[in-house]
Amino acid sequence: MTMTPLDARLDESPYALQKHLGFHLTHWGEDHARLELPIEHYLSNRAGLPHGGVYATLLDTVMGYAGCFTGDPDHKRLALTLSLTTNFLSRPKGALLIAEGRKVGGGASTFFAEATILDETGEVIARGSGAFKYRKTTL
Template sequence: MNPDLIEPPYPLQAHLGFRMVDWREDYSRFDLPIVPHLGNRFGIVHGGVHAMMLDTVMGFAGCFTGDPDAPQQAMTLSMTTNFLSQAKGDLLIAEGFRTGGGRKTFFARAQITDNTGELIATATGVFRYRGRG
């Protein structure tokens, strides 16, 4: 991944500590170490953390331009999330894939695994580009 393309963390990203690991056309990956403050009342990672990561990687997957001077942004129109398992490892790995779309909207899918390979959650989403006519 070209380090010039890494955007500064947005506020929630900085607060939670997840980081961009890879970003290229139609793909993005973010990692998040599992730490106690991400837990729910059962002591496992809160589902909202998973949903936020899935939303983030899908949005980034559809917004790659390859030009740090021409950033693209999008907003989520809809997202369907499936919670499948709980993490067994100590790192969440979220991957997003742009699967189609047009000039104003795009479609994406995403998954979260942990560093043991456990599939934790999946999602699909529809996104609208911001600033496109």
């Protein structure tokens, strides 16, 4: 898949959790999104690795973005997570987490998505899938 830079018109102000963790949206298009998160010490668990909750958050977030693209900054779509499955596969070898999500199906009120987290070395760290419900209101 060819990655185009994030359209500046679609770059939203970071929300509280996003600011706290430090991830940012780097691509957002029809049925696809990408987030990046530099690995920092405060993301670590007792073993010194990024906590599994960080991976689950990235997977959930990137899948939500993938299913909510409208292309119109004046018509923002939101979704609620109905289910989230996370599989932890490896540990990062690099210093940057990259989460890529894609919408894989759904209809008018729900959608399904899948995501992968890797690092800049190509190490696949986690995969996830989820079901999401579109919110009736938009921003």
